[in-house]
Amino acid sequence: MMEKWFVGVDIGGTTIKMAFVTGEGEIISKWEIPTNTANGGTEIPEDIAEAIRQKSAELGESVDHLQAIGVGAPGFINMDTGFIYQAVNIGWKDFALKDLLEKETGLPVTVDNDANIAALGEMWRGSGDGARDLLCVTLGTGVGGGIVANGQILNGANGMAGEIGHNTVIAEGGMPCNCGKTGCLETVASATGIKRLAMNALADGSPSTLADLLEQHGAISSKEVFEAAELGDEVAQSVVHEVCFHLGLALANLANALNPAKIVVGGGVSKAGQHLLDPLESEFRRFALPRVAEGAEFKIATLGNDAGVIGGAWIAKQLS
C-alpha cells in the first residue's frame, strides 16, 4: 500500500504556499498560487481545492493519495472549529474556512495560526530538531511567535497564544504599533522596526556606511545594518544594540517562564545569521536565569518559506 501524503497550506496576504508532504515531512512537490482577496476572500477554498486537483493530475496521482490538509492562516482563529473570526489582510470576517475547504476537497482539514504552523515545521524538520520545548520567533514585516511546550503547540484560551510580537518592550513613549498599543516588540525588532531605527539614527547626519548604502540604493535592509555593525560602523552598532537589548530581554523573560530547549529565530531579519545571534544571545544571557540560559540553544530557522507548509502537513498528520 502506498504511503499517503499530507497537504500543507500556508495562506498569506499575497500568495498561498502549498505542498504535498510525506508522513516523514519530506516535500514531494511545492508550489504557490496567488491569494484571491476578491469578494472578501470567499473564493479561496475553491482555489485551494482546484490547485490540489491540478497538482495531483500533473503528478499523475489520484486525489485518493492525499490523507488530510493542514492550513496555516493569519488572523484570529478558533482552532477547534477552523473558524476565522477576522483576517484583515485576506478580507475574511466570520469565515468557516475548515468547513468550506472540507466541502470543496472531501478531505479532513485542520486549521491553525500561520506563526504556529511555522514553529511546528521548524520543530519537526527544521532547526528545532524535535525539541519538545521550543520558542520560535519570526522577525519579518511584523514579529510573530509560536510556542511548543511538552511537544504541543500552545493555542491558549482563545487562540492568541504566541503573540509575542505585541509584548510591550518600551512601556512609555514607544512607537505606535499596528495592534493599537505602543512600544511593542514588533516596533523595534521587525524588519520594518529595524529600518526605522536605522533611519532615525542617520537623521542627525552621523557618518556611517549605512548613509552611503542609503544614497546608492534608496533603502537599507536589516541584514545590511547587522553587517555594518559587525564591521565596526558605530551608527549600525547602536541600532543593533537597541534591537538586541529589547529582543534579548523579551526572550529571556519568556524563557524564564517556558524554559525552552531551542529558541529558533526566523523571518527576513534572520538572514543576518550569526551577526544577529551573537549580540542577541549576549543580551539574552544577561537577563535569563543561568540554568534557563544553559538549557536554551539559539538557532536560525532553516526551513525558510517551507516552514509553514511542513508545519501544515504536521498538523494534518495529527488528524490521522
Next chain:
Amino acid sequence: MMEKWFVGVDIGGTTIKMAFVTGEGEIISKWEIPTNTANGGTEIPEDIAEAIRQKSAELGESVDHLQAIGVGAPGFINMDTGFIYQAVNIGWKDFALKDLLEKETGLPVTVDNDANIAALGEMWRGSGDGARDLLCVTLGTGVGGGIVANGQILNGANGMAGEIGHNTVIAEGGMPCNCGKTGCLETVASATGIKRLAMNALADGSPSTLADLLEQHGAISSKEVFEAAELGDEVAQSVVHEVCFHLGLALANLANALNPAKIVVGGGVSKAGQHLLDPLESEFRRFALPRVAEGAEFKIATLGNDAGVIGGAWIAKQLS
C-alpha cells in the same frame, strides 16, 4: 471496594505540609511536620514515611488504603527522575528524593516543583476552576509561578519553567535579587519587595498613615500598604502603582504568549484581595492585547496553604 487516597506532600524550609486526599480532591486529613534540615536533609524521606504510617494508624486505616504520593519540593528538580540537584533551604544536593521516598513507603512517588503543584491545586480544586490554560503567580517572600497550558503543567527543558519571579522588570539599576541578577519581578512584587518600596517611600519623611503604622508596630505589611492606598494615602498609592505597573506589565507580556483563561494570584500579598486585583488588572489591560485581556480572568487563589498538598495529590493521581 474502598476508594483509594492520594498523599500530597508540600516540602518547605520550615514545615512539611501533608494530606490524605480523595480522587476528587477532597482533603480527608491534613497535618504538618517540622522540616528536619539536619544532616543535609537526608532524614526527610524517613520522616515523611513515618508521618504517613502514624496518620494512617491514627485514622484506623491500613497503609494499603494509599495509592501514590505526590511531592512538591523547592529547588532545582529533574521531574522525570524526582532527583533534586539542589535545594538550598533544605540542604539537599544531588538528592534522590523520589527513589528514597519510594523505598521508605513502598508507594509510587512523583515529584514536581512546589510552585507548580500549588498551580495544579488551584487548577483542580481552587479558583482555576478546571481551566486548561492557567497562569499562577505566588507573591510571598519571593515570587513564584506555575503555568498550566493545554491542561498540563509546564516543566520545560530542564525543570525551570514558571520561574517568572526572575523576569527582569527593571533592566538597569534594579535592586539585587537572591538569584544573582538585578531588577527581577521578585524585587518589587514580593511581600519583601513591597515592604522595601514602602520603607523607601517613607524615608523622605512624607506624611503617611504608613508612617504611623510603622511607629506603632515597627513594621508594615503589604496588605496594609494596599489598604492605605485604597483609603487615599498618597505614599501608599505611589508604592501600589509601582508594584502593579511592573507586575501588570510582566503578566501582560506572559499572557500575550500563553493566552491564559485564568490568572490566579496567591501568596501572602494576595490577602489584599480586590485592593490588589483592581489596580493590577488596570495596568494589565494597558499592556495585554485586547483579545488576550478579554480571555483572561483574574482571581485570588482560594486554597491558601492547601494548594500544595492538593496539587501534590493531583500529580500522584496522574501516576495511576
